[in-house]
Amino acid sequence: MEDVLELYKQPYDEQHPVVCVDERPCQLLVDKQPSIPAEPGKPEREDFQYERNGTCNLFVAFQHRVGWRHVEVxxxxxxxxxxxxLKRLVDEWFPTATKIRLILDNLNIHSPAALYQTFEAQEARRILEKLEWHYTPKHGSWLNMVEIELSILVRQCLDRRLPDLETLRQEVQAWEQQRNAQKATIDWQFTSTDARVKLKRLYPEISPS
Known part of the structure; x- marks a missing residue:
């Protein structure tokens, strides 16, 4: 926990960016009946019935110091x-970084092993050498700022029926561009000092010598 919180305090370093990463599933929904267009004094109306059109996944990277995020469907x-x-993170989004410091939870795919299961060993090692892994505690994924960003994405972009991957990608890209243009970020206040007081029960009890 303190490892993650101390990273948040560090000033921006272009060569060693701190990037919070996470993902979430997304359900694709199709209207059974066409919606009724808006009229003067009446909002657009949609039928309560819909059909499921499969699921997909959203990978999200968030850099709080510069108010940057990227969402990939x-x-x-x-x-x-x-x-x-991860390969695109290294080669396309942070190609000049010396080391990318990742903050992520303990999901089973969040492991360097994923690189070796996907690429030849030499390529896996090349990517891995650009990454530094910092895990949130088990049951402590709320310490990852990207979860706040994901909740904003859900409220502002995913709170309606999106029927297919292409529509979802267009909507997510528009949301991302707007947020990045605003350099919207998170005012994180929780520190290691706070944790030692508010979460004192989680620390070992040291008997005085």
Whole structure:
């Protein structure tokens, strides 16, 4: 916990960016009946019935110091999907960084092993050498700032029926561009000092010598 909280306090370092990463499933929904267009004094109305059109996954990277995020829509959430996403993180989004410091939870795919299961050993090692892994505690994924960003994404973009992958990608991209243009970020206040007081029960009790 304190490892993650101390990272949040550090000033921006272009060569060693701190990037919070996470993912979430998303359900695709199709209207059974066309919606009724808005009229003067009446909002657009949609039928309560819908059909499920499959599921997909959203990978999210968030850099709080500069108010930057990137959301990628994938069909699945497998070790290979995560490994390819990490490769793009290294090669496309932070190509000049010396070391990318990742903050992530303990999901089973969040492991360097995913790289070796997906790429040849030499390529897996190349990507891995650009990454530094910092895990939130078990049952402590709330310490990852990207979870707040994901909740904002759900409220502002995913709170309606999106019928297919292409529509979802367009909507998510528009949301991402707007948030990045605003350099919207999170005013994180919780520190290691706070944790030692408010979460004192989680620390070992040291008997005085």
């Amino acid at each position: 994938t069909e699945r959430r497998t070790n290979a999907d995560f490994a390819h996403w």
